[in-house]
Amino acid sequence: MSLLQINTVDRLDRPxxxxxxxxxxxxxxxxxxxxxDPNSKLHNATTLYVGNLSFYTTExxxxxxxxxxxxxxxxxxxxxxxxxxxxxxxxxxxxxxxDAVDCLKYIGGTKLDERIIxxxxxxxxxxxxxxxxxxxxxxxxxxxxxEYDPGRGGYGRAYDEQRAREEEEYGAxx
Amino acid sequence: MADYERRNHGPRGGGGGGGRKRRYxxxxxxxxxxxxxxxxxxLFVQVRRQLLTIAESAAxxxxxxxxxxxxxxxxxxxxxxxxxxxxNISLDLVQEQPMKIPFVAATTLxxxxxxxxxxxxxxxxxxxWREVKLVLRFLGGLQxxxxxxxxxxxxxxxxxxxxxxxxxxxxxxxxxxxxKVILFTxxxxxxxxxxxxxxxxxxxxxxxxxxxxxxxxxxxLVNTFSPEENKEAxxxxxxxxxxxxxxxxxxxxxxxxxxxxxxxxxxxxxxxGQKFFEPVNKVSFPQINVPNPVQxxxxxxxxxxxISVFANQEIDTVPPPSDVTSLxxxxxxxxxxxxxxxxxxxxxxxxxxxxxxxxxxxxVKRATPFDRMRDLAGLGQSWKPEDVAVDAVFSQLYxxxxxxxxxxxxxxxxxxxxxxxxxxxxPSLGRAIRFLYNNLxxxxxxxxxxxxxxxxxxxxxxxxxWKWSEWVxxxxxxxxxxxxxxxxxxxxxxxxxxxxxxIKGTLLEPYLPLITExxxxxxxxxxxxxxxxxxxKEGQEIMQLIRKKAGxxxxxxxxxxxxxxxxxxxxxxxxxxxxxxxxxxxxxVGSKSLSHVLSCIERNKERLLAIGPVSQRxxxxxxxxxxxxxxxxxxxxxxxxxxxxxxxxxxxxxxxxWALSESMKAGTVLAKAHIFEMISATVGxxxxxxxxxxxxxxxxxxxxxxxxxxxxxxxxxxxxxQTLFKFIEDSIVSxxxxxxxxxxERGDGSGDLPEDAIIRQWGRRWLRVFRRKVAVEEAFxxxxxxxxxxxxxxxxxxxxxxxxxxxxxxxxxxx
Numbered sequence: 001m002s003l004l005q006i007n008t009v010d011r012l013d014r015p016x017x018x019x020x021x022x023x024x025x026x027x028x029x030x031x032x033x034x035x036x037d038p039n040s041k042l043h044n045a046t047t048l049y050v051g052n053l054s055f056y057t058t059e060x061x062x063x064x065x066x067x068x069x070x071x072x073x074x075x076x077x078x079x080x081x082x083x084x085x086x087x088x089x090x091x092x093x094x095x096x097x098x099d100a101v102d103c104l105k106y107i108g109g110t111k112l113d114e115r116i117i118x119x120x121x122x123x124x125x126x127x128x129x130x131x132x133x134x135x136x137x138x139x140x141x142x143x144x145x146x147e148y149d150p151g152r153g154g155y156g157r158a159y160d161e162q163r164a165r166e167e168e169e170y171g172a173x174x
Numbered sequence: 175m176a177d178y179e180r181r182n183h184g185p186r187g188g189g190g191g192g193g194r195k196r197r198y199x200x201x202x203x204x205x206x207x208x209x210x211x212x213x214x215x216x217l218f219v220q221v222r223r224q225l226l227t228i229a230e231s232a233a234x235x236x237x238x239x240x241x242x243x244x245x246x247x248x249x250x251x252x253x254x255x256x257x258x259x260x261x262n263i264s265l266d267l268v269q270e271q272p273m274k275i276p277f278v279a280a281t282t283l284x285x286x287x288x289x290x291x292x293x294x295x296x297x298x299x300x301x302x303w304r305e306v307k308l309v310l311r312f313l314g315g316l317q318x319x320x321x322x323x324x325x326x327x328x329x330x331x332x333x334x335x336x337x338x339x340x341x342x343x344x345x346x347x348x349x350x351x352x353x354k355v356i357l358f359t360x361x362x363x364x365x366x367x368x369x370x371x372x373x374x375x376x377x378x379x380x381x382x383x384x385x386x387x388x389x390x391x392x393x394x395l396v397n398t399f400s401p402e403e404n405k406e407a408x409x410x411x412x413x414x415x416x417x418x419x420x421x422x423x424x425x426x427x428x429x430x431x432x433x434x435x436x437x438x439x440x441x442x443x444x445x446x447g448q449k450f451f452e453p454v455n456k457v458s459f460p461q462i463n464v465p466n467p468v469q470x471x472x473x474x475x476x477x478x479x480x481i482s483v484f485a486n487q488e489i490d491t492v493p494p495p496s497d498v499t500s501l502x503x504x505x506x507x508x509x510x511x512x513x514x515x516x517x518x519x520x521x522x523x524x525x526x527x528x529x530x531x532x533x534x535x536x537x538v539k540r541a542t543p544f545d546r547m548r549d550l551a552g553l554g555q556s557w558k559p560e561d562v563a564v565d566a567v568f569s570q571l572y573x574x575x576x577x578x579x580x581x582x583x584x585x586x587x588x589x590x591x592x593x594x595x596x597x598x599x600x601p602s603l604g605r606a607i608r609f610l611y612n613n614l615x616x617x618x619x620x621x622x623x624x625x626x627x628x629x630x631x632x633x634x635x636x637x638x639x640w641k642w643s644e645w646v647x648x649x650x651x652x653x654x655x656x657x658x659x660x661x662x663x664x665x666x667x668x669x670x671x672x673x674x675x676x677i678k679g680t681l682l683e684p685y686l687p688l689i690t691e692x693x694x695x696x697x698x699x700x701x702x703x704x705x706x707x708x709x710x711k712e713g714q715e716i717m718q719l720i721r722k723k724a725g726x727x728x729x730x731x732x733x734x735x736x737x738x739x740x741x742x743x744x745x746x747x748x749x750x751x752x753x754x755x756x757x758x759x760x761x762x763v764g765s766k767s768l769s770h771v772l773s774c775i776e777r778n779k780e781r782l783l784a785i786g787p788v789s790q791r792x793x794x795x796x797x798x799x800x801x802x803x804x805x806x807x808x809x810x811x812x813x814x815x816x817x818x819x820x821x822x823x824x825x826x827x828x829x830x831x832w833a834l835s836e837s838m839k840a841g842t843v844l845a846k847a848h849i850f851e852m853i854s855a856t857v858g859x860x861x862x863x864x865x866x867x868x869x870x871x872x873x874x875x876x877x878x879x880x881x882x883x884x885x886x887x888x889x890x891x892x893x894x895x896q897t898l899f900k901f902i903e904d905s906i907v908s909x910x911x912x913x914x915x916x917x918x919e920r921g922d923g924s925g926d927l928p929e930d931a932i933i934r935q936w937g938r939r940w941l942r943v944f945r946r947k948v949a950v951e952e953a954f955x956x957x958x959x960x961x962x963x964x965x966x967x968x969x970x971x972x973x974x975x976x977x978x979x980x981x982x983x984x985x986x987x988x989x
Contacts, residue, residue, distance in 0.1 A: 001512070003302060009517045011516040
């Protein structure tokens, strides 16, 4: 392990731009004066958000891979808000902060169930966060997808609806 | 124009609107904004960039890099920012990217200047010996700059410390580490443009010989191959190898073929009529104090053994251990790998680019096929860069007792290498796999399990494709043969990362029987559904109640019913069948997923917790029921066992008891990879806890009464750990010796069945692993406790309010 404060190549265990951006947006809106470091919540974080999973990937598979970085304390599957079926993300909680950080370095960007998965340090799971926030119950990213992804329900669901409506209205319109 | 320019700042430039949303990390790593107006870049930024990427490109000549940077620095030496950047980046590179040290040193040499505040002292004080080694290497490269003997007095001083340590104890490892640091510095000094230091180097080498060549007692314990199993394959220790390599090199006048010399620059010198390497003013070697005695670093030291997964090929693709090139390359690569664990992508790139950092003749062209190496073999020796890189990663993956980082880092690094250069790396990995597979029988058991784990994980990243046709013949071997055990274990691990049907699809026909129909079932049968199973009626009812989340009072009568029946049937311990029904029901109801079974266990926790204290055999039955229910998917079973241990429903001892006594099956259980995995995990839990207690006990500022409390916990846990290890030793030693009762009763009792020899070998390999664990853990405890505050130490009067207190006491006395 390097002992340097500033490294000569980039680090893979930094919080993602998504996390930084999310906090920035919130701060702007609230117009808070305190300029607290948005990453301070992550200093001892033991939880990871894991994304780009297939809907069919099981807890056991996730456990198998993620326990390579340390003992997993808790695993929360991301579920479709309406169907309560897996919708392609999860939270993995470790006992140690270092295990979570190592996971960013060694597991993020590798494959699970033949998909490249994404990991992000997370301030911690809260009840409610296990559900997709998309309009149709899944993750937002699965609403508008133009390419076909068999592991994540095919095309974007918004298009599904649109297509179904068009088909239905086809006869009536004439 | 202004408008036009703003567009180039893109979405980040505050222009707002438009632009792609940056959602993924990738977007951050590669900023593809068109970069214009580069001429405004300040010189120090330019030098910084040039220095960071020194020697990285095969397209540029490294000499030009060196001279370019050096010129900028020399010509603008008054620019403080530039000077600082140059010094800082140079030192950072030295400590993080060791392969670039010779180039950075050359640059510094050419720039004629050196700042002495090098920070070596800091590392020596803290015992960061790798960093010491790297800074020394840098200083060694600067040898021509220094007055007198330059770096040699410092090396002599380090050696004196090593001698002290070695004289004090023959088991000392720190002294060996110091000698290693010294030895690895010498070749870099000798390859620097400095001349006339042969006598000093020779003198030092003669002195280190006695320390470096004496084999350390622990070498056999950490060898890749147990010398008992395979004397030939057991490698020499790195330090003794290095000593003899350097002595050989000295006798050949310090050829040091692979180290990037400066001949090309010397060529340029002549062309340009300019002398680059003759410093106008020599400077004195920076003052570095070596503390006495020197400190141990944070990482416990163990002897290192040289291992190559490309040994004994028909054509050598990596330098043989007799060639100093082997260790110089290995050392630089391994340090790079371990220092840059925070960016495996960058590390993989440096590994692939290894040929940029050594002399051009060291390596053949990248991605030269193995068959082509045959043709090249006659024409001078050059090595295959991919093999050298892959070899270095494997040396870490197979480092005993443990490598610096988690094993998964080395997995990920190999994956990354394969992604960057599939055509070049994949064939190298193929040959490495073949070597490891062919040596499975004699390899250290812990390492063959690491191989198994890596293999399955690696394949999971590449569509599970492997040339299974190679091993088809081995399917006829007995089931307990290490090779077939490996195949079975690997397929099981693949399934765990994927699913049975998928893995089946990647296999050849002869392998298909290995993946049984049961393995494809998501929910294994519930045995009580069959009328033939004893207590089937009660079993089914218990299951229904657990499914309905019924309360304990509803389950109790059924448990009693089973126990009464069992009693009347003369079952020795009626708690055993009732526990079986309960635990099997929990497994079945919770079979949908890990969280299902966990909540089932959680709901019945009190009942389960109550079993152990009443009957040890029933506690063992909890494990037996889980293992039986999930027999076809052992990964799930050992996961549940792990959680049951956390709940303290079962104890580590009971897990060992179940595996190594109840299910020993004449020792054949030792061939099962998941049993080894389970036992290792269980023992790991115990030793981790032990270590935490040791850390708590040895923290500074601890006083009575906490000291006594911790000391008591520590000695209790320590003796429990010893009991555990003793149980393993006692159970396996009989298998290894062939005196296990069941083993003796098999067949005609002669112990000559063809499989008996294999079983005894499994026994020996298990023993070796757990005996090493005992040694490592005991060493950790001893070393840590050496500096602990002794029991009975009372807190001194607190300094802050101590004065106040004193005054008050005197006041009180006075009154």
